[in-house]
Amino acid sequence: MGTSAEGPLEVEARHVDGRPLFLVMFASLLPARPRAILVVACARQLSEKVTLELQKERAAREKAESELRDQSLWSALGTLVGRVAHDIRNPLFGMLATIDALEAKIGAPDVQEYFNVLRSEGHRLNRLLEELLAFGRGGRARRREIVELGGVVGEAMRQCEQLAKERGVTLKIVHRAASARVNADEEHLVQAVQNIVQNAVQHSRPGSEVAAFTSVLKRKGGGMAVCEVWDAGPGFRPEDLPHVFEPFFSRRSGGTGLGLAIAARIVSDHGGTIRVGNRPRGGAWVRIEIPVARERRSSGPSE
Numbered sequence: 001m002g003t004s005a006e007g008p009l010e011v012e013a014r015h016v017d018g019r020p021l022f023l024v025m026f027a028s029l030l031p032a033r034p035r036a037i038l039v040v041a042c043a044r045q046l047s048e049k050v051t052l053e054l055q056k057e058r059a060a061r062e063k064a065e066s067e068l069r070d071q072s073l074w075s076a077l078g079t080l081v082g083r084v085a086h087d088i089r090n091p092l093f094g095m096l097a098t099i100d101a102l103e104a105k106i107g108a109p110d111v112q113e114y115f116n117v118l119r120s121e122g123h124r125l126n127r128l129l130e131e132l133l134a135f136g137r138g139g140r141a142r143r144r145e146i147v148e149l150g151g152v153v154g155e156a157m158r159q160c161e162q163l164a165k166e167r168g169v170t171l172k173i174v175h176r177a178a179s180a181r182v183n184a185d186e187e188h189l190v191q192a193v194q195n196i197v198q199n200a201v202q203h204s205r206p207g208s209e210v211a212a213f214t215s216v217l218k219r220k221g222g223g224m225a226v227c228e229v230w231d232a233g234p235g236f237r238p239e240d241l242p243h244v245f246e247p248f249f250s251r252r253s254g255g256t257g258l259g260l261a262i263a264a265r266i267v268s269d270h271g272g273t274i275r276v277g278n279r280p281r282g283g284a285w286v287r288i289e290i291p292v293a294r295e296r297r298s299s300g301p302s303e
Contacts, residue, residue, distance in 0.1 A: 089129050096122045146293045147189070149180040149225045153212050156193035160201055168206035171197070176215035180225035183293040184270055192266040195259040196229050196286045202252060203233035203284070216292060223292040224272075230285050235278040244276050260286070 099122065103115045150173075157171050164171050182189070193212075200210045210231050217224040236244060243249045245264040250257030260276075267274045272290035279285055 147186045150175050150214050152189050155190050160197045164201050169201050169204045170209045172211040174213045180216045181293045182225045182290045188266050192263040195263040199259050200231035204231045208232035224289040225292050226289050228287040232283040235284045
């Protein structure tokens with residue numbers, strides 16, 4: 001009989017009726033406990049099934065541990081980024097106020113160009129700080145309530161109308177479900193969808209369309225409210241797909257790489273998932289799924 005730290009140890013045996021049985025020994029995979037030996041006498045088919053189930057359990061545990069480490073890392077990074085952005089904000093406001101005061105005092109046409117550049121760059125820094133602060137806050141909800149996902153998507157689209165108009169992009173919403181109610185911090189969820197739509201608009205060509213589809217997936221133990229955003233841009237590079245939700249990862253000139261990272265943190269905090277991919281006919285899609293809110297049953301009038 002051989003030995004193995006991970007897999008089963010198999011020894012062929014014979015049952016009294018002549019059928020082949022196998023003595024299988026499994027080493028416990030739980031590191032926190034003393035290794036225990038489980039001895040199972042079973043047919044080969046059952047042995048293989050048990051082995052497969054143990055492998056699946058181990059893979060699922062390792063994935064969960066990896067996700068937990070990632071969440072802790074991004075949470076710590078978000079806290080640090082938020083504090084730094086907050087400290088930078090006050091002196092930046094002071095600089096912008098000084099620029100306004102100098103412009104009002106000097107008011108010379110030949111220096112107006114310089115004031116415009118200073119103010120423009122100052123506002124660009126301020127927008128970056130807003131994104132950094134949003135990333136620092138992450139998806140931490142302040143107050144949750146039952147909201148319609150369709151209303152959330154509609155408000156997110158409304159806030160992207162000006163950007164879409166500037167870039168010559170049409171916005172469209174298609175509701176494939178009459179109702180998709182979720183338990184959410186509405187302001188944060190609007191921000192997540194807005195970031196996704198804004199990213200889609202920024203990568204779309206003029207004259208194209210960005211569409212958002214809402215639906216409900218029925219699953220055992222509860223449904224999922226779905227919002228999927230399509231664009232007609234160049235799509236994601238295959239090598240970039242594993243990195244699109246990482247903070248500060250961006251291929252767009254002038255992009256901060258925080259929009260989708262913030263959206264991912266918010267969706268995760270709501271118990272949901274977010275995925276991306278490319279459409280067969282061109283363009284990208286981003287899909288979020290959030291658990292449907294469980295409706296409270298009325299107990300009825302008391303007698």
